[in-house]
Amino acid sequence: MAQSFPEDVLEHVFSFLNYDKDRNAVSLVCKSWYEIERLCRRRIFIGNCYAVSSEIVIRRFPDVRAVELKGKPHFADFNLVPEGWGGYVYPWIVSLARAYPWLEEIKLKRMVVTDESLELISKSFKNYKVLVLLSCEGFTTDGLASIAANCRNLRELDLGESEVEDLSGHWLSHFPDNCTSLVSLNISCLGSEVSFCALERLVARCPNLKTLRLNRAVPLEKLPNLLCRAPQLVELGTGAYSAEIQSDIFSNLAEAFLGCKQLKGLSGFWDVVPAYLPAMYSVCSRITSLNLSYATAQNPDLVHFVSQCSNLQRLWVLDYIEDTGLEALAASCKDLHELRVFPSDPFDAEANVSLTEQGLVAVSEGCPKLQSVLYFCRQMSNAALVAIARNRPNMIRFRLCIIEPRAPDYLTLEPLDTGFGAIVENCKELRRLSMSGLLTDRVFEYIGTHAKKLEMLSIAFAGDSDSGLHHVLSGCESLRKLEIRDCPFGDKALLANATKLETMRSLWMSSCSVSFGACKLLGQKMPRLNVEVINERGLPDSRPESCPVEKLYVYRTIAGPRVDMPGFVWTMDEHVSSRLSRVTERRGD
Amino acid sequence: MELELGLALPNQTPMEIKRHIKQKREFAEALENGDIENKKLCLLLWSGQPDEEDDDRRGSQRTDINKRINEEEDIIVGWPPINSVRKELLHHHQQYHGGNWIARVPGRDNNNGARNRISLLVKVKMEGVAIGRKIDLRLFNSYQALKHTLLHMFSKYLKIDRNGNEYTVLYQDKEGDWLLAGDVPWETFMESVQRMEILRNDS
Numbered sequence: 127m128a129q130s131f132p133e134d135v136l137e138h139v140f141s142f143l144n145y146d147k148d149r150n151a152v153s154l155v156c157k158s159w160y161e162i163e164r165l166c167r168r169r170i171f172i173g174n175c176y177a178v179s180s181e182i183v184i185r186r187f188p189d190v191r192a193v194e195l196k197g198k199p200h201f202a203d204f205n206l207v208p209e210g211w212g213g214y215v216y217p218w219i220v221s222l223a224r225a226y227p228w229l230e231e232i233k234l235k236r237m238v239v240t241d242e243s244l245e246l247i248s249k250s251f252k253n254y255k256v257l258v259l260l261s262c263e264g265f266t267t268d269g270l271a272s273i274a275a276n277c278r279n280l281r282e283l284d285l286g287e288s289e290v291e292d293l294s295g296h297w298l299s300h301f302p303d304n305c306t307s308l309v310s311l312n313i314s315c316l317g318s319e320v321s322f323c324a325l326e327r328l329v330a331r332c333p334n335l336k337t338l339r340l341n342r343a344v345p346l347e348k349l350p351n352l353l354c355r356a357p358q359l360v361e362l363g364t365g366a367y368s369a370e371i372q373s374d375i376f377s378n379l380a381e382a383f384l385g386c387k388q389l390k391g392l393s394g395f396w397d398v399v400p401a402y403l404p405a406m407y408s409v410c411s412r413i414t415s416l417n418l419s420y421a422t423a424q425n426p427d428l429v430h431f432v433s434q435c436s437n438l439q440r441l442w443v444l445d446y447i448e449d450t451g452l453e454a455l456a457a458s459c460k461d462l463h464e465l466r467v468f469p470s471d472p473f474d475a476e477a478n479v480s481l482t483e484q485g486l487v488a489v490s491e492g493c494p495k496l497q498s499v500l501y502f503c504r505q506m507s508n509a510a511l512v513a514i515a516r517n518r519p520n521m522i523r524f525r526l527c528i529i530e531p532r533a534p535d536y537l538t539l540e541p542l543d544t545g546f547g548a549i550v551e552n553c554k555e556l557r558r559l560s561m562s563g564l565l566t567d568r569v570f571e572y573i574g575t576h577a578k579k580l581e582m583l584s585i586a587f588a589g590d591s592d593s594g595l596h597h598v599l600s601g602c603e604s605l606r607k608l609e610i611r612d613c614p615f616g617d618k619a620l621l622a623n624a625t626k627l628e629t630m631r632s633l634w635m636s637s638c639s640v641s642f643g644a645c646k647l648l649g650q651k652m653p654r655l656n657v658e659v660i661n662e663r664g665l666p667d668s669r670p671e672s673c674p675v676e677k678l679y680v681y682r683t684i685a686g687p688r689v690d691m692p693g694f695v696w697t698m699d700e701h702v703s704s705r706l707s708r709v710t711e712r713r714g715d
Numbered sequence: 716m717e718l719e720l721g722l723a724l725p726n727q728t729p730m731e732i733k734r735h736i737k738q739k740r741e742f743a744e745a746l747e748n749g750d751i752e753n754k755k756l757c758l759l760l761w762s763g764q765p766d767e768e769d770d771d772r773r774g775s776q777r778t779d780i781n782k783r784i785n786e787e788e789d790i791i792v793g794w795p796p797i798n799s800v801r802k803e804l805l806h807h808h809q810q811y812h813g814g815n816w817i818a819r820v821p822g823r824d825n826n827n828g829a830r831n832r833i834s835l836l837v838k839v840k841m842e843g844v845a846i847g848r849k850i851d852l853r854l855f856n857s858y859q860a861l862k863h864t865l866l867h868m869f870s871k872y873l874k875i876d877r878n879g880n881e882y883t884v885l886y887q888d889k890e891g892d893w894l895l896a897g898d899v900p901w902e903t904f905m906e907s908v909q910r911m912e913i914l915r916n917d918s
Contacts, residue, residue, distance in 0.1 A: 201793065203796070203798040203799075204792075204793035204794070204796045204797070204798065205792055205793045205799070206792065206793045261798070287798065287800045289799070315800065396804075419801075420804060468797065468801065469795065469797070470805070471805070472795045472797055472805065502795060502797075527795055527796060529795050531791070531794065560796075584796075586794070586796075611793070612791075
């Protein structure tokens, strides 16, 4: 049957397949489909840059136009991955530059990107269009200058929340006068001021600009200049949202916003002066995405502004919104899909605002489409979690962070096992879960039993024994990423579920009770896993086998052990025991 | 007049100490000074880390800032799980905007009245006492009340004359200079104080 269609017909059919899952399925049908598919795959997603080598990728897919790579594990966001761990993109860029002269898009997350890499990107690809750097580091504004200067058809430059060494704002002026192709520009993470004139001219000459996210240094008084030149904007990130209270600044701002009829998303809002919030009232009813998570506005100004946005689908906000604000949100924003509430004072055990579990319960009751939650608070109860679970069986992502580790149900002082158990039992489509508070092995039993669609699980300061880990590894059929910190999980569960690890992207365990010996055994037993131990204190001198490792990162790979590891990372494989004994011998003399 | 004062061992985390305070109510001697209203004083113990010059932030990589933030706050690494962008934003505000990070409109007096509950925590070290303390300056509105409370805080460690005549209270301003507390108006002091130190007059 497969042979009866000419190749170009199949290729045309395959061109409608955009998801990797579908393309992977298609390539398993038969050899000729595998061959046809691999020649016409244009987009590659690599969730772990160490899972595969660039050579293997290029050999299989000879004509790729877009590459997405992720480097460090998620817990790197919270400083748990030491500096120098890895995730260097340069070797990838070198290979990609050689193999894909027509590459158009590179998206990187949590990778180390140097100015060298950026310069190489800017000079190697004839039709380069999209550069997205999320939570990356290692480059300076000089690297950005190369991109601006050399990428003639640049459509998208998104610096995400990357750590950029800001040498000067001058890099923006490197965009040539004939560059008119920009569709999306996000420089919100940059500290220094870019030349406003250069920015203004750039915005004016790019008629297709849809997304513009400014940095804090762009003053509010100048925002109207940009908005007037880009009334077609769909997403705007303001700079600092503060200025002296002057009626002409206000009226200019209000008028400029009035002209932005396509605006759907707002972000930025550093240093909010509440008096200027009403300048945006004309766009509020069209806003579907609102990121106020840097905005220090409080109620009533805050809730009044949010309530104007009746079509809101996504809200990111600080806990200044309080329970009362969330109740108002639940009443006015019936289309809400996603809510993230960040803490304004995370390092104080005492609450500085009146935000409790009640706010989240209210939103879960009032917003029928709510499916994605990230919520920081200081108290939680099983009753509230059960209510949320019953209200929202359509929940897909649920991340709850109770600020105090191991905090029990504040009403009953019991563990929160029942509450989270209700979440996994009722929310059958749950794909991502982060838990906190006092949790015993019981909750993991519930998770293993019910969370069949769960793909990513984050656990901290929870559980009593290996039993907990065993429930998760043996029960969660769809699990891809598991990250654990400060839990009493050890060798038994890990070794008993070794084969499970090959079905997952990665496992992270830090400050647990996994021994060097177990890691070695795992590495020896499972050649298709990289079992990496991160021990900043070096290898233990005495009784290394039973010593617990500081951090463990296990991931499946077809690229073999890493070659770019720093001194404090070891791959535990068959070679490691000789290395271990050599270290202890040396220490002895 | 009810005050909750909790003192705990240096190896307790600030959060454990707070819980300790909540659980165990202690009645301290009423302060004579009528300026202090019936407010809860939360005293955090800051474990004696070696003195760090945390003024020079310029040029630091974000990870260095995170390390310093962690050491100053004496907290668990990576907890609560917020990323460095957010942490830096919060910390920046607490250090350089005197803990009150509601935007001040330039040239205007920001009067949020009683609704302003943002604390202004500064570290206080006393000469001769190994363990520094943290105090919330928002609970005071005069130097007299502040000095009185400070000496009371440290009286557990040293025999201090309650009048406090033998002690000088200094503070470090935004520019890094050490100044005598009491020289400038209280409001000015509140806007610039970064940390404080109490010295004996006879040294």
